[in-house]
Amino acid sequence: MAPILEVKNLFKNYGSTEVLKDINVSIDEGDFLVLVGPSGCGKSTLLNCIAGLEPITGGDLFIGGQNMTNVSPKDRDIAMVFQSYALYPTMTVAKNITFGMKVRGIDQATQDAKLNQVATQLQIEPLLHRKPGQLSGGQRQRVAMGRALVRDPKLFLFDEPLSNLDAKLRVEMRTEIKSLHQRLGASMVYVTHDQIEAMTLATKIVVMKGGIIQQIGTPAEIYNRPANLFVADFMGSPAMNLIPAKTRMNGKGMLVEIDRKDGDPIVLTDTRNKDLPENVILGVRPEDIADAALGRAGETQEADCVIDIVEPAGADTFAVMQLGGKHVTARLHAETSALAGQAQRLTFDLGKVSYFEPETGLRLN
Amino acid sequence: MTRWLQDNMPKIVLAPSFIIVMVFVYGFIAWTAWVSLTRSRLMPRYEIDSFIQYERLAASPRFETAMVNLAIFGTLFIVIAMVLGLLLAILLDQKIRTEGAIRTIYLYPMALSMIVTGTAWKWILNPELGIEATVQGWGFAGFEFGWLVDPDKAIYTVVIAAIWQSSGFVMALFLAGLRSVDEEIIKAAQVDGIPTWRVYSAIIIPSMAPIFLSAFIVLAHLAIKSFDLVIALTGGGPGYATDLPATYMYAMAFSRGDIGQAASSAMVMMLVVFAIVVPYLYSELRTKDD
Amino acid sequence: MTDLSYNPSRGQSPATKMALRIVLYLLLGLFALFYLMPLFVMLTTSLKSLDEIRTGDLVSLPREVTFDAWRTAWSTACTGIQCEGVRPYFLNSLLIAIPAVMISTLVGALNGYVVAQWRFKGANIFFALMLFGCFIPFQVVLLPMARMLGIMGVAGTIPGLIFVHVIYGLGFTTLFFRNYYVSIPSELTKAAKVDGAGFFRIFWSIFLPLSLPIIVVTVIWQFTQIWNDFLFGVSFSQAGTQPVTVALNNIVNSTTGVKEYNVDMAAAIIAALPTLFVYVVAGKYFIRGLTAGSVKG
Numbered sequence: 001m002a003p004i005l006e007v008k009n010l011f012k013n014y015g016s017t018e019v020l021k022d023i024n025v026s027i028d029e030g031d032f033l034v035l036v037g038p039s040g041c042g043k044s045t046l047l048n049c050i051a052g053l054e055p056i057t058g059g060d061l062f063i064g065g066q067n068m069t070n071v072s073p074k075d076r077d078i079a080m081v082f083q084s085y086a087l088y089p090t091m092t093v094a095k096n097i098t099f100g101m102k103v104r105g106i107d108q109a110t111q112d113a114k115l116n117q118v119a120t121q122l123q124i125e126p127l128l129h130r131k132p133g134q135l136s137g138g139q140r141q142r143v144a145m146g147r148a149l150v151r152d153p154k155l156f157l158f159d160e161p162l163s164n165l166d167a168k169l170r171v172e173m174r175t176e177i178k179s180l181h182q183r184l185g186a187s188m189v190y191v192t193h194d195q196i197e198a199m200t201l202a203t204k205i206v207v208m209k210g211g212i213i214q215q216i217g218t219p220a221e222i223y224n225r226p227a228n229l230f231v232a233d234f235m236g237s238p239a240m241n242l243i244p245a246k247t248r249m250n251g252k253g254m255l256v257e258i259d260r261k262d263g264d265p266i267v268l269t270d271t272r273n274k275d276l277p278e279n280v281i282l283g284v285r286p287e288d289i290a291d292a293a294l295g296r297a298g299e300t301q302e303a304d305c306v307i308d309i310v311e312p313a314g315a316d317t318f319a320v321m322q323l324g325g326k327h328v329t330a331r332l333h334a335e336t337s338a339l340a341g342q343a344q345r346l347t348f349d350l351g352k353v354s355y356f357e358p359e360t361g362l363r364l365n
Numbered sequence: 366m367t368r369w370l371q372d373n374m375p376k377i378v379l380a381p382s383f384i385i386v387m388v389f390v391y392g393f394i395a396w397t398a399w400v401s402l403t404r405s406r407l408m409p410r411y412e413i414d415s416f417i418q419y420e421r422l423a424a425s426p427r428f429e430t431a432m433v434n435l436a437i438f439g440t441l442f443i444v445i446a447m448v449l450g451l452l453l454a455i456l457l458d459q460k461i462r463t464e465g466a467i468r469t470i471y472l473y474p475m476a477l478s479m480i481v482t483g484t485a486w487k488w489i490l491n492p493e494l495g496i497e498a499t500v501q502g503w504g505f506a507g508f509e510f511g512w513l514v515d516p517d518k519a520i521y522t523v524v525i526a527a528i529w530q531s532s533g534f535v536m537a538l539f540l541a542g543l544r545s546v547d548e549e550i551i552k553a554a555q556v557d558g559i560p561t562w563r564v565y566s567a568i569i570i571p572s573m574a575p576i577f578l579s580a581f582i583v584l585a586h587l588a589i590k591s592f593d594l595v596i597a598l599t600g601g602g603p604g605y606a607t608d609l610p611a612t613y614m615y616a617m618a619f620s621r622g623d624i625g626q627a628a629s630s631a632m633v634m635m636l637v638v639f640a641i642v643v644p645y646l647y648s649e650l651r652t653k654d655d
Numbered sequence: 656m657t658d659l660s661y662n663p664s665r666g667q668s669p670a671t672k673m674a675l676r677i678v679l680y681l682l683l684g685l686f687a688l689f690y691l692m693p694l695f696v697m698l699t700t701s702l703k704s705l706d707e708i709r710t711g712d713l714v715s716l717p718r719e720v721t722f723d724a725w726r727t728a729w730s731t732a733c734t735g736i737q738c739e740g741v742r743p744y745f746l747n748s749l750l751i752a753i754p755a756v757m758i759s760t761l762v763g764a765l766n767g768y769v770v771a772q773w774r775f776k777g778a779n780i781f782f783a784l785m786l787f788g789c790f791i792p793f794q795v796v797l798l799p800m801a802r803m804l805g806i807m808g809v810a811g812t813i814p815g816l817i818f819v820h821v822i823y824g825l826g827f828t829t830l831f832f833r834n835y836y837v838s839i840p841s842e843l844t845k846a847a848k849v850d851g852a853g854f855f856r857i858f859w860s861i862f863l864p865l866s867l868p869i870i871v872v873t874v875i876w877q878f879t880q881i882w883n884d885f886l887f888g889v890s891f892s893q894a895g896t897q898p899v900t901v902a903l904n905n906i907v908n909s910t911t912g913v914k915e916y917n918v919d920m921a922a923a924i925i926a927a928l929p930t931l932f933v934y935v936v937a938g939k940y941f942i943r944g945l946t947a948g949s950v951k952g
Contacts, residue, residue, distance in 0.1 A: 393796040474693075488919065635792055
């Protein structure tokens with residue numbers, strides 16, 4: 001089956017500045033694609049190009065197998081939810097939702113039926129006769145979703161739809177969008193700068209920076225095997241520890257040596273990787289550094305480290321130390337015995353580490 | 366075809382206005398500029414003949430009077446209207462209970478035609494039955510106020526009427542500016558124990574620099590374009606003692622039949638306006654584009 | 656609100672404060688008198704008989720109120736040769752102002768909508784050119800316009816004056832609407848495009864319903880400008896098509912017969928009434944229009 005969305009060699013320039021460079025992405029029906037990256041990375045521009053709201057400079061764009069490169073937004077069979085919700089301020093909720101159908105000349109009975117269906121689905125029936133100005137942020141968000149749902153399009157586009165909500169509501173709506181996706185089996189493209197949103201919602205993530213795709217993959221792939229230092233640093237919270245290290249081979253395997261200012265270097269043995277360059281950046285997720293005393297399965301190596309700061313966070317306790325000249329964070333058990341200024345025996349899980357080339361930032365293993 | 370129409374609709378909608386502006390503003394300016402370089406008299410002629418009209422302007426005592434009048438009128442009008450407007454704005458900013466009513470009173474002259482303003486002040490200032498006669502009637506027999514018919518003073522009556530008309534507007538501008546100053550800065554100053562007058566002179570007024578500029582531009586623009594007020598108040602007289610470039614231009618164009626002089630004096634007016642407005646507009650558009 | 660009334664650092668006694676307040680109100684009152692005086696003088700003069708005026712007290716109330724001057728001003732005062740009062744000219748002003756206001760507002764709204772929401776290459780240049788047009792002294796277009804109106808066959812007619820007022824009002828109406836629409840998020844237009852609405856549909860269904868305040872501001876601004884115009888009126892009209900400002904000036908300056916100051920004042924008030932009325936009814940929008948053109952928007 002043809003992919004539901006296919007972007008081929010897409011370029012986008014504003015005057016002489018290139019904002020999107022050679023973008024290639026495709027998703028299948030039912031996929032939830034998240035475009036994630038820091039502000040200015042081009043993710044919203046890419047979404048606008050997919051919607052047809054911005055003309056593209058080069059390349060092709062297919063939706064549902066049809067070439068839509070030069071088709072106007074209304075004929076692309078898409079629906080879009082905007083960051084500011086973009087509800088029509090002078091129309092009631094009901095009129096907002098049915099405006100698209102009215103423009104397309106769909107008969108009143110169908111309009112009413114679809115409106116009711118969507119209103120029930122999103123539980124916004126009591127709001128139908130209000131104006132957007134009388135709604136809370138969360139309610140506006142729902143109405144904006146309703147306006148998209150009622151279209152029943154091939155492709156849903158979301159442009160940072162949760163970024164104007166407060167933290168609690170954002171988590172709620174995130175869950176709701178996910179369940180909606182699962183219920184409808186619809187195909188979605190979703191833009192966010194929030195990597196947690198990306199991880200929780202996506203079936204496929206595109207990480208972008210400076211108008212260039214850094215990595216495409218499932219959330220697990222992105223998280224566990226980041227393609228470069230940028231992705232490693234951007235995805236995950238707290239961020240992956242990126243520690244300068246030296247490697248050399250010996251009989252048992254590859255030795256990884258990390259300098260520290262107080263005491264001898266830590267030397268870890270990695271049996272899975274070999275023959276890496278001498279200077280590398282070692283990437284370790286905070287959860288892969290744990291209390292030795294509390295035990296942990298996997299390919300672990302132990303070392304004593306002096307803890308600088310202890311940050312209890314409820315479910316976990318974060319411990320910060322200095323390794324290889326960097327602040328390194330470990331995600332410890334809530335009941336850890338670690339104390340600031342004292343040494344603690346920690347385990348390093350080398351089964352999940354990443355190695356990066358320091359100059360290019362590219363993944364080595 | 367429909368797709369093309371759709372895509373180009375914004376341009377199609379703008380096109381008539383664009384053409385109109387190009388013809389009726391820029392094209393007409395070009396026409397006037399061209400004619401100002403010819404020997405046109407009663408009818409326009411199109412053979413360029415150097416700067417003869419500008420030389421005639423420079424040699425004309427009447428135009429010299431008009432330019433001197435513009436300088437006097439413009440300076441006094443702008444300075445006094447700004448000072449008065451700022452003063453009124455600060456007075457009104459002191460939590461006045463009847464602010465709305467007072468503001469309405471200060472500002473209503475701006476709704477009037479300059480012709481009405483001129484007519485009213487012409488009556489008030491006329492020496493036979495106006496203020497002079499009134500004050501004399503109150504027993505001050507020696508009181509004299511004949512500026513309106515005094516060639517050396519008549520231009521000041523134009524200043525008075527213009528200020529009466531426009532100072533309320535300046536007040537409204539400044540009042541809006543005073544109200545837009547960040548309240549936290551003022552609170553911080555009060556906590557620091559800075560006296561009210563210092564809060565105004567050191568914090569609020571300096572932060573209103575853009576509004577001073579706006580007010581200046583608007584007033585300067587009004588001054589240069591002033592035409593109806595002079596016509597209604599003094600008719601340019603006595604003699605041509607209160608002529609401004611605008612009335613000079615009109616006289617040349619429509620009563621003296623000297624199109625060359627009319628065109629060249631109009632060009633001089635435009636250059637004066639542009640010297641003031643262009644830098645302002647340029648900076649406005651630049652900041653707005655961001 | 657710049658609240659300087661409470662200032663804990665100043666140890667002023669209540670008496671000093673009271674005195675300051677009194678001085679403040681006194682000053683404000685004096686200025687109010689300055690602004691009101693001409694209107695008061697106009698009104699009382701228009702209600703006096705000529706005999707009473709000749710006794711020469713500007714500020715006294717009329718001993719005997721008479722509306723003769725108003726009647727004369729309205730229907731028999733002479734503007735040069737004709738003696739029909741200001742009535743026909745008042746009508747002319749309405750006939751000029753109403754269509755000119757409507758057309759320039761509508762076109763300005765469309766222009767502003769395009770410049771603010773449908774940006775394309777050159778739209779900003781267009782806007783800059785329009786804005787510039789607002790500032791030119793109209794003297795610079797008087798001569799060619801007189802010829803153009805002649806070529807178009809509308810010289811000295813009311814349609815000719817309507818045309819002139821529309822053209823030179825467009826800059827401001829475009830500016831007003833552009834500054835208003837630019838504050839409306841462009842996502843609204845995008846959402847409507849995805850919903851399938853086209854250029855005019857979006858304007859009609861989404862932007863126009865939002866525009867009431869700016870329409871009021873623009874209409875008031877344009878009406879005031881056109882009603883109060885003298886330069887175009889005096890340059891491009893002829894006997895019978897003059898607007899009321901020109902007629903008023905002619906009445907005041909007509910040299911035939913006795914100088915009837917009361918009639919002059921009555922005619923002046925009549926000429927001022929429509930804009931004064933608008934100002935009193937919708938002062939808020941009037942002020943907004945005045946400041947919109949000059950304060951950074």
